[in-house]
Amino acid sequence: MAPSRSADPWSPMPALPLGPQDYYGLLRTERYRWWRGLLGIVLLLFGWLVVGGVLGSIGLAVDLVRGDVTLAQLTMEEVLAGRISMGPAFFIANNLGLAALVPLSMLLNRVLFGQRAGWLSSVAGRFRWRWLLWCLLLVGVPWLVYYLVEMLVVPVGGAPVALSGSVVVLLLLTLVTTPLQSAGEEWAFRGFIPRCIAAMVPDPRIGLGLAALLGAALFMLIHLAHDPWLNLFYFGFGLLQTALVWRTGGLEAAVTLHAVNNLVGLVPIVLTGQLGTFADRSAGAGDWSVLVPMVLGTVLVVVVDRMARRRGVARLFTPTAPGVPSGWGSPVGGSDIGAPRVTLEPYEHRDDPHPGAGDRRA
Template sequence: MSHPPSGQPSWMPPQDPVPGQGEVQPQPGGPRDPFPAGPVQQPDLGQAPQGYGQPPQGQPGYGQPPQGQPGYGQPPQGQPGYGQPPQGQPGYGRPGTPVYGQPPQGQPGYGVAPGQGAQVAAPPQWVPAQKPEPLPVEPRAYHHFYRTPAHRWWKPLALVALVVVGFIISSVLVVFVASAIELATGGITAEQLMAGEVPSSPGFFAANNIALALLIPFGMLGQWLVYGQRPRWLSSVEGGVRWRWLLVCAGVVAVIWVVYSVVEVALTGFQLQGTQIALWLTLIVLTTPFQAAGEEYGLRGTLTRAVAAYFPDGRVALVVAMAVSAVVFMFLHDAQDPWLNIYYLGFAVVASLLTWRTGGLEAAVAFHVINNLIALVLTVLAGQTDSLFEREVGAGSPWMLVGVFLAVVVALVIDRLFVRSSLRRATAPGAPATLPGGEPAVLPGRSS
């Protein structure tokens, strides 16, 4: 009875040894000796016996497929792997869709670092909405300067309301102070004040001029608050008072108006009989320029621009705004004499034309200041200060038409001088520095 080899259960049948796996080859010429007499060659510590864990030559190792056959979990050549579509066919799902977890062809891969392969598109960033440009983006004349991307239908109404409310409140305060001073000095009685009588006294004259002068800051502040245009843009289309041009206009008006006044005095006669001449002249010189400028900033400036903003066409805007400001100017003087009303209307129209043709208020301010200074000085020297605020029927005469004619002459001379200057009558300060194509933006010519 044969015994199984050592290490094999007795109930298993005997198996032939696998070549190359631990079999002891018998020595040629004799039977196999399971207990050799000589010492057995042991491997060094940490090394496996020779042949241990290595398959015979020509057979694959443990866990490796035979050569020429696909490995475990790998498809044969020419067939797609598990979970991968065949070559040339779209991935799992609808035709034309990419494989799950892989980006479509032609698009950067998920998680690709910048600089390695396709670039990853930057996520969209939030950009705050830009406010509309408050200044003209295309060439605009002075009266049309509120016709900007920031214009809204309610803004002219809000601007005029702010200026009017400010003027009324300041006028009440200034008149209250002047009344208190006149009561304290005996210039007016309480009975006259309660009856609404306003005497032509130096105090009330100065109060009237100061109240009108405040139209300048009210107009500038209202323009800044409502339209976002800085105060300096109310003076001219070039962003400020052009002082040299203002002096040139004042010189032209002074020459013509002095000649006109001398002729008028020679024809009507003049007698020096004024009182408090020094006080009156001081108040006239100090306050009248600001009073005249305030009327121009309020009427030819704020009101004209507010009305013109409602009309896209510049010519229509000019005509309508000029007519409205002239009528308001006439009614504010509260004259019942028709000749005075004709003069006020003509004066206002000429001032509006000067503002339009010169691109600013300097010429109109110079015309208004020189006219008022000469007229007030003559009135004080003649002792007619009691008639300063009298405009009843008979206060004027047809001679006022000569003044309207000379106002037109003044406007023509100033316009010719302006054409020869380097000033502009239309600008676009809100326009970009360059055009979309990269060319520099060109503003219109100085006299266009």
């Protein structure tokens, strides 16, 4: 039986579910209302556009002053065609704007749903750093090897640039900000947004499927690609990432794969001086070969899932005892002290409420 809901949507009700839930069910609480989820999605996207717009404008101004891009390259016709010219400053600013999705998601999750930041990271209520290291080995290494082999078969092109001070600084900033950019997209498009969508639907299975599809579609749209192959890649990548989050109960594996994918693609571009043209997503920029990594990605989802089972990584949130009183939650924006702790039992000992679900710089 579903928990009763108070007539007052702002009353101090439980901030966490009263029963076992997977990652995408953590908003199935007495406190949740569909309009809160919709409001959260709108506010997150609006906040990102504001922060990203401010940072992007500053970066673009720096690039124009330095002569890294020209106004002729920034016409509306070029942008609408998917040919986005990008200077170093705008590139870093864009990374930071996307990274801002992490604190924005955490803030909205706290204000609208009363859950502290850790619950957006995983069903354990925290970011599991030890599991992240395992994911780096399980996901990052095979993905890196694949791209290195691909670059041997299909060279990136362009002559290596001299390692001047500006190139070294750009390379270091790329290494620092790209994982943050990847994390921002995961917190938003595999975390906050699909979780809000999933909780709007009474049936958990339908909610999960709808969240996966719409989250992947939004992820595809923000890349502004005009090439059908690239759009298929972004959509497929989004679905794979959602599967990783669902099967592992947190964002760690998805963040790892996303960061490695972007880094192995961007570092050669920086070292060969092709940063200005790498974001070409116009029609004809891609072909069927961009979908080949999806095969490897599918295999990695299975491998990570099995390792998560072996290591007892929790993929379900479970209150410490059944029948937890409905008063243990907190008012919106308050503390969720007193909420049931998570029992980190091995995955194979849990019942699964959902028997089924499921440029290449993402």
